[in-house]
Amino acid sequence: MPESERYFEPFVGSGAMLPFRPSPIGVAGDVIAELIQLWLVIQNEPELTAKEYELRWTRLQNEGHTAYYQIRDSFNATRNPHDFLFLSRTCVNGLIRFNKNGDFNNSLHHTRPGIAPERLAKVIHQWSYYIQNVKFMAADYRQTLAEAQTGDLVFLDPPYNGTKGRYMPTDFNFTEFYLELERLNYHGVKWVLTFDGVAGDRTYQSAMPPQLYKTQLDLPTGNSPFTKLMKTGLDAVVESVYLNFKPPPEIVSQVLNFGQKKLSPQPDLEMKQGHLFN
Ligand SMILES: C[S@@+](CC[C@H](N)C(=O)[O-])C[C@H]1O[C@@H](n2cnc3c(N)ncnc32)[C@H](O)[C@@H]1O
Incomplete structure (x- = not known):
């Protein structure tokens, strides 16, 4: 992630990326008030x-x-x-x-x-300690992003098409989400978006409008822990990462290298259920 004045994460969930944010000053939101x-x-x-x-x-x-x-x-x-x-x-x-x-x-x-x-x-x-400079908001992502401006970086991990209905009773509206990306582009706010890629034989990639981003990287990330836990089979997952800017070539090759490693045979790196709890 590039250097930035402030870091925004409007779909923070369990905040896996928060400790890696490029700027100590952060704004994090989620629509689940209890989580905030x-x-x-x-x-x-x-x-x-x-x-x-x-x-x-x-x-x-x-x-x-x-x-x-x-x-x-x-x-x-x-x-x-x-x-x-x-x-x-x-x-x-x-x-x-x-x-x-x-x-x-x-x-x-x-x-x-x-x-x-x-x-x-x-x-x-x-x-x-990691989150001392983060302002948390129980809010819709658009409210969390209302103050983002040039020089800020936004990391977006919205609900996936493949997880419809899991977080909220109503489906996430992707048309409105694309309008928000367009608004951020207009205001010169950089963003990184992890989005539906491919899970098993299901592809979710087609929906992302190409005029919204400058870079797309495909990242094989191993097998889906969710389908493993739910015992619905082992889905090989490829995450798509979209950026509205062009990262330096060395970063792109690092990412592609990481993907190649994931594609070659690996020792068992899958999530062990026990380590989440014990
Ligand atoms: C894929 S998860 C994010 C996971 C996160 N990256 C993590 O490390 O756990 C998507 C999150 O978006 C939240 N969400 C769903 N709709 C939202 C909305 N309209 N505005 C803000 N957050 C929303 C969900 O509650 C969920 O926590």
Whole structure:
């Protein structure tokens, strides 16, 4: 990612890219308000957040599934971010799922104890440090991007066509999304977009209007952890990365090299389910 004044990430989710942002000053948003509340307590109250997890985790070890379902009810009634963190670390395969009424409805992953509190405490403190200069917003991506201007960089990881309906009850509107990209282009804001590529025999690439970007890079990224977890087969995934600028040639060749390595036989690098939790 090129140097920039500020870094914007309007579909932040679990923020995998945040520690790698090129500028310490960041603006991160997501439409899921509960997720943003969780980011805020990690940022501002890491000690308390670790302690609150420990309390719930200890209850789970002592009381079993009753504790999990009571905490789930409590979350659905109050939207407490500490309940949310606990649920995200102990629910089936860590999948955050809401029903039509907006209630969290995934069950307890009863064969796992949940990450140990002392390990999670370290992770929480590390992340709190990484995100100190980030402003979090519970907002639609357009609101998060409203202030972006020339000199800023935007990283976009919107819901994929291939994950329709997984995050929100209504489908993501791609026509409106392309208009927003056009607006950013008009204002000279640089962006990097990871987007639908190819998963197994399904191709999602055709939709991206070619006049919106200057560079497209295809990145084989291995097998889809999602289809693996859902046991719907192993999909080889090629991510498409679009940029509205031309990166230096050495960066392009690094990316292509990375792709070649992924295509050649590899030792088993696939996600081990256990490492997410234990
Ligand atoms: C593919 S995920 C992003 C994953 C992220 N890169 C990470 O590291 O976890 C897409 C995210 O976009 C959010 N989202 C969906 N529609 C949105 C909207 N209209 N505005 C802002 N965020 C939205 C979802 O809640 C989800 O967290």
